[in-house]
Amino acid sequence: MIINNWYAASFADELTDPPKLVRMLGCDFALFRTEDGAAACLSNICCHRGGSLAHGQRVGNCIQCPYHGWQYAADGFVQQIPPLGDAVAIPRRARVDSYPVQEKYGLLWVFLGDMNEQERPVLSDSLSVYGDTENWRMCRLQREWNVNWVRLNENLVDTAHLYLVHSFGKHLPSKMNIFPVEVTEWGGHILQTFRPPDPKDSMAIDEVEQQPDERQESHVELTYDLIGILHKNSQQMASGYNQIIWDVCTPIDAYHTRHFSLHFRNFNKSPEHDEGMVKALRYGLDEDAAVVEHVRPRLTPARQNMDLFVATDDAELSYRRKVDEVGRRLGRIDVHRMDELVRDQALVIPSPARAEGGNWGHASVPLLDS
Ligand code: FES
Ligand SMILES: [Fe+2]
Incomplete structure (x- = not known):
């Protein structure tokens, strides 16, 4: 798992009051809104004696x-220790890690790492259709997977499984065309051309009000980006029925992943179609889960030659290489060491304030060498 990255913690409108407990990168966080509505994120473990802040108010x-009853401000510092009364100075060490939060695309993103603002990678602007309600209808879902986040994202860029795993892919030939991967600074980009599915075979476009007149080629653009752990699948069909699926994955821990999916369509834009669309999306993801949750080992193998990559695995191989490269650049958690240490000590993701030194009660998660 990579630190010094932005992670989607929650749909923004799902954080109101009371605070919300969110687990990311194997650590617990308390999300809450201050009186003026600003979102804040603190390490969840109280520096006094380990209480769970998110279970407070x-x-x-x-x-x-x-x-x-110790009271923490959004910057992580304790402001009040009610059992001591007002006359007692609050120790400087009475604080927990506080993480930068931004709201974008209807999600709350938390920066989990200790880089200062100038060094931090920037979250992509690739979802320009967000908010364009004139041309696109959006629906969304959230799903938790019993799958490591790299395993899940390899599935999202994998096209060789579509013909076999998915009911919407049954029109596809088993032999697939191979499209080159263009590697970018933080991810990759693949342009594909397909003959479009017969609308009758595709649950996602099962309910289109008018069927396309002719079936020409469709263009599918896959983009993955390690900053924010994003995946964009943009489908331009010859019929003019276009859709964009924007997936965001946040590791809950090394073995579980929280997945936020935003779906945009330029057809069937009235709200009564949302439920059917979400149902179709979930159906496809359940088909993936039935296979991917049983892949072993649960973490990607330590060496690439422990899998047998062939030409149709180029996208997955590029994804795995990019995870390695970006992880070395930003910092990687040593998950096996963390599993051992966490039995008898509180471990936290280091926040930007830690880079300035100071005395912290809780230890940082162990990192791998870069
Ligand atoms: S454990 Fe949090 S106030 Fe005591
Ligand atoms: Fe799939």
């Missing part, structure tokens, strides 16, 4: 630990 602009 918001008090003014603070979140209050449910155990003895």
Whole structure:
């Protein structure tokens, strides 16, 4: 798992009051909104004696630990220790890690790492259709996978499984065309051309009000981006029925992934079609899960030659290489060491304030060498 990256923690409108417990990268975080509505994210473990902040409540602009009532501001510093009263100075060490938060595309993104603002990678602007309600109808879903995040993303860029795993792919030949991967700074890009599915075979376009007059080639553009762990599947059909699926994956821990999916369509734009669209999307993801959740080992193999890559695996291989490259650049958690240490100590993702030094009660997660 990679630190110093932006991770989607929640749909923005799903964070109100009370605070929300969110697990990411094997650590727990308390998300809450201050009185003025700004979203904040703190390490969830109270520095006093380990209470779970997210199980507490918001008090003014603070979140209050449910155990003895210590109150933390959005910057992570304790403002009040009610059992001591007002006359006592609060120790400087009475703080937890606080993480930068931004709201974009209807999601709350948290920067999990200790890079300062100038060094941080920037979240992609690739979802320009977001908010364009005149031309696109959006629906969305959230799903949790019993799958490592790299395994899941390899599935999202994999086209060799479509003909076999998916009911919408049954029109596809088993022998597939191979399209080159263009590697970018933080990801990759693939342009594909397909004969479009017969609308009757595709649950996703099962309910189109008018069928296309002719079936010409469709263009599918796959883009993956390690910053934010994004995947964009943009389908331009000859019929003019276009859709964009924008997937965001956040590792819950090394073995589980939270997946946010935004779907945009330029057809059937009235809201009554949303439910059928989400159902179709979930159906396709369930088909993937039935296979991918059983892939072993659960983490990608330590060496590439432990899998047998062939020409149709170029996209997956490029994904795995990019994960390695970006992980070395931004920082990688040593998940096996973390599994050992976490049995008897609180481990946290280092926040930007840690880069300035100071005395912290909780240790940082162990990292691999770059
Ligand atoms: S454990 Fe949080 S206030 Fe005591
Ligand atoms: Fe799939």
